[in-house]
Amino acid sequence: MSDWRPQTWAVRAQAEETSHHEHSVPIFLTSSFVFEDSEEMRAAFAGEIDRNIYGRFTNPNVEELSEKIRRLEGAEAGHSLATGMAAVFATFGALLSSGDHILACRSLFGSTHTILTKILPRFGITSTYVDAADPDSWAGEIRDNTRMIFVETPTNPAVDLVDLEWLGKLAAEKEVILVVDNCFATPILQRPLEFGAHLSIHSATKYLDGQGRVMGGVVVGGKEMVQEIYDFARATGPSLSPFNAWVLSKSVETLEVRMERHSQNGLALAEWLEGRPGVASVRYPFLPSHPQYEIAKRQMSSGGGILSFVVEGGLEQGKRFMDAVKLCSLTANLGDTRTIVSHPSSTTHAKLTEEERLAVGITPGLIRISVGLEDLRDIIEDVEQALETS
Numbered sequence: 221m222s223d224w225r226p227q228t229w230a231v232r233a234q235a236e237e238t239s240h241h242e243h244s245v246p247i248f249l250t251s252s253f254v255f256e257d258s259e260e261m262r263a264a265f266a267g268e269i270d271r272n273i274y275g276r277f278t279n280p281n282v283e284e285l286s287e288k289i290r291r292l293e294g295a296e297a298g299h300s301l302a303t304g305m306a307a308v309f310a311t312f313g314a315l316l317s318s319g320d321h322i323l324a325c326r327s328l329f330g331s332t333h334t335i336l337t338k339i340l341p342r343f344g345i346t347s348t349y350v351d352a353a354d355p356d357s358w359a360g361e362i363r364d365n366t367r368m369i370f371v372e373t374p375t376n377p378a379v380d381l382v383d384l385e386w387l388g389k390l391a392a393e394k395e396v397i398l399v400v401d402n403c404f405a406t407p408i409l410q411r412p413l414e415f416g417a418h419l420s421i422h423s424a425t426k427y428l429d430g431q432g433r434v435m436g437g438v439v440v441g442g443k444e445m446v447q448e449i450y451d452f453a454r455a456t457g458p459s460l461s462p463f464n465a466w467v468l469s470k471s472v473e474t475l476e477v478r479m480e481r482h483s484q485n486g487l488a489l490a491e492w493l494e495g496r497p498g499v500a501s502v503r504y505p506f507l508p509s510h511p512q513y514e515i516a517k518r519q520m521s522s523g524g525g526i527l528s529f530v531v532e533g534g535l536e537q538g539k540r541f542m543d544a545v546k547l548c549s550l551t552a553n554l555g556d557t558r559t560i561v562s563h564p565s566s567t568t569h570a571k572l573t574e575e576e577r578l579a580v581g582i583t584p585g586l587i588r589i590s591v592g593l594e595d596l597r598d599i600i601e602d603v604e605q606a607l608e609t610s
């Protein structure tokens with residue numbers, strides 16, 4: 221069993237069979253677990269035996285999901301939580317203390333930005349932003365109290381990349397914890413730990429589920445750090461529900477085939493968009509015109525399903541494009557079987573100033589597409605008619 225390849229684990233890792241000998245794992249909807257006698261209960265609480273105690277601590281469905289993602293990323297350990305943000309916050313909460321400093325890449329998921337700028341400072345934890353496009357500036361921003369570097373790659377929504385090999389070396393040299401939010405790439409396309417990251421975080425809500433049904437988060441990495449995150453979560457309570465864990469664990473069985481098709485459709489749509497009338501520019505990691513195409517080839521196995529493009533005509537034209545699509549969904553999610561379009565300037569990033577938006581690569585006409593698994597011809601026809609009529 222131990223020599224299975226990661227993809228086989230993604231299909232076959234399974235919570236221990238019950239006396240019913242089920243083929244597909246059941247949902248363990250129970251908030252606690254019973255003991256034979258006081259000695260067994262004592263040993264479980266003392267951590268001397270590996271035993272489920274209480275749903276806030278562990279659950280077989282939750283552990284099955286963690287095991288699959290751990291295997292896919294080649295990590296020693298993993299823990300799954302209620303949402304992607306629960307995973308991000310538990311990571312900060314477990315590993316940082318008052319007086320610590322975080323170096324973060326400026327393009328960050330909105331709620332991560334809120335944690336860094338509004339919540340952590342109240343606990344004496346500060347952060348500095350650096351630009352993905354200016355890696356030379358990073359080393360100079362690392363201070364004596366810098367304890368963590370936090371990045372997303374590819375970034376949302378500009379689809380910029382951070383060179384993970386270079387960053388892994390920088391983190392090792394400066395002895396800081398490197399955390400990568402690997403949500404856009406998934407473990408199928410990118411394994412940050414192989415480049416020296418200590419932790420890789422996922423919003424399981426996105427591609428890991430991939431069908432827009434449930435929320436979840438996973439963090440994988442070295443045993444000791446994951447244990448600290450588990451201990452933090454066990455006490456503070458952002459536990460993943462057994463039902464959501466069951467849905468997510470089933471989804472992970474098809475993650476590889478889904479990501480292959482997302483990537484095929486993503487590349488094909490990016491190629492189709494590039495150079496079209498009305499389209500000023502296209503960003504997709506595996507397009508040779510991407511300024512970091514060489515980095516993409518080194519650290520990702522394919523480009524994934526997220527691309528961005530800029531419509532000529534700016535903010536108003538961007539909104540008109542959004543109003544003109546018929547097949548694509550307008551919704552605040554990504555990584556779904558259904559193609560999703562979003563216009564960051566008028567929605568997710570509308571509260572930022574124009575300068576702040578431009579600093580993370582969001583021009584007024586920028587559209588992000590999360591390319592789904594519909595027939596590619598229907599996706600292209602919808603984008604084409606939306607470009608022509610808007």
Ligand SMILES: *Cc1c(COP(=O)(O)O)cnc(C)c1O
Nearest residue numbers: 303304305329401403423425436
């Ligand atoms: C969605 C997302 C998150 C947050 O995940 P939730 O499951 O919504 O809490 C974090 N990082 C990135 C890059 C995301 O896209």
